[in-house]
Amino acid sequence: MCGIAGLIHRGKSSNVGNELQAMLQALKHRGPDSTGYALYADNDGENFIMRFKVGENVGEGSSSVNEDESVYDKRKELVDSMLKNLGAKVIKEEKLTPYSYRYEMKYDDDLMEFSKKIESIESVEILSIGKSLELIKDLGDAQAVLDRYDLGKVTGTHAIGHARMATESGVDIKSAHPFWGYPFSDVSVVHNGQLTNYWNNRRVLENKGMRFMSECDSELIAVYLAEKMRNGATLEEGMKDSLSGLDGVFTYFVATKDSLGMAKDTMAAKPLVLYESDELVAMGSEEIAIRSILPHEIDTYDPFDGEVKVWQI
């Protein structure tokens, strides 16, 4: 099933961490396995924020294999050494959990090569790189993840999130949403649905040099759009193309540094409720997600089949 939610404040910042938490918590019944946040935060815009993990959450409900924490520390050392070799200058580092880190760093070269080198270290996955994107995902509901990563204070312009019910891949962080639009900075995707031409598309995209970190079908959307944009398409063009390029049923959101978009498949098989005003756009799999941040009476609607919409901040 899965639940997705997103919001964009137009022309102002807000406490998007708490707002998205409220929306995702309201959708908990659609996906209790893991929760993910892609928050576009009020960072200084100077440095890259890299969030990465060196292992999995092996807590209750996880489908991952138990590893000793010392293994995580060794992998982190390898990442540090690789960053040094790549010429990246780490300005600030934070250990968020035994297996996940947030680095602020300066780096001027190609992000694709950078990511390939970092992810060549065993079990290391970059969750996101961006100047405003803070991508956090872990097992548990929205409140648990918010508390674990202290997201309640995060302010920003827009955000997308996901409450996952694992169906086609394991209960682990690598299969959780959102997915980073590798290798583009500040691109993230969340998806509700099933893609039926995942393997065909994956083979084609891997031959073109794109990378997949999980076996979750939803990751295909992020990679698919990233590949389109790498070849010069705008975000909206890539999304419109995906309506015929991706097979199956889906509603997905994609966010960039300054925009938020939604696409719904031509069968309209997956739900989406949308609220749109000059100041705020809020959307979610169910009305209760929107009501959690806008309790007063508002006008909402369901986008039709095959609709693509993109909003700017």
Add this chain to the structure above:
Amino acid sequence: MANIKTNENKTKAQSMGLHSEVLTGKTQQKFFNPDEAENFYYWGTYDVDFNKRIDLDVNDLDCKEANKKIDELMSQGYGTIVIKNPQGKHSLGVGVLNKLNLIFEGSLGYFGVGSIDGPTVRINGRVGWSCAENMMAGKVVIEKNAGSCFGAAVRGGDLICKGSVGARTGIDQKGGTIIVGGDAGAFTGFMMQRGRIIILGNVGINLGDSMYDGTIYVGGKIGSFGSDAIESPMTKSDIDWIKRKLKVAEIGENFDVSKMTKVVAGKKLWNYDALEPTEKKGAI
């Protein structure tokens, strides 16, 4: 173990493997043992007074508590119940099998007012997926938009949305009338079997796909016809009937009904001519 009696004189459907078992009365007794009556909850039919009105704030109630409270209020004779702060909650107002004026001041989530039989419902907001699913009788008016599967498997009554509706409106509809003031999404009237749908605005692709029977009237543009859905000429009785229904629905006052498109089943996909009359009656 239930006693099973085999019917020697098989009908055509039974020879195909359907309805090959006949349950005896003894089995019925076993299923409905009076000693277990306390395990069942029977919804009541109450004598209510429409002038007896009460507000019910459901902000702090879940759907089960809210629905139970509605039943309780009806048992106390309240004939007009105003629900405050529904906040998009799911399954509110389901299973009301009574005459009642039920007013929602706000929006509902999924399965709002499903399986109702008799009440008059007004929703001053939006409804989510599968509103009024399996409705048997009554009238439901939604002032704003509705989600997908609007009026799924409706069997009777009038279901009116003044705004636009999502995909698969009237899917599996078995009777009654669905009226939409705005646009409708893809697969409107998908597999509908009986009843009528009136859409004043545009409809999406695959209109009336695989419909068995029933009629769809469209005022705007049609994305595409579904499999076995065909256009049929509008008759005077169609026009008179739609005008009357729109009047009841309080929408489309100046709408030119004569220019609507009438869509019915081509019945090319039918495989029922092979069935016996009684089976055919059950199938459609």
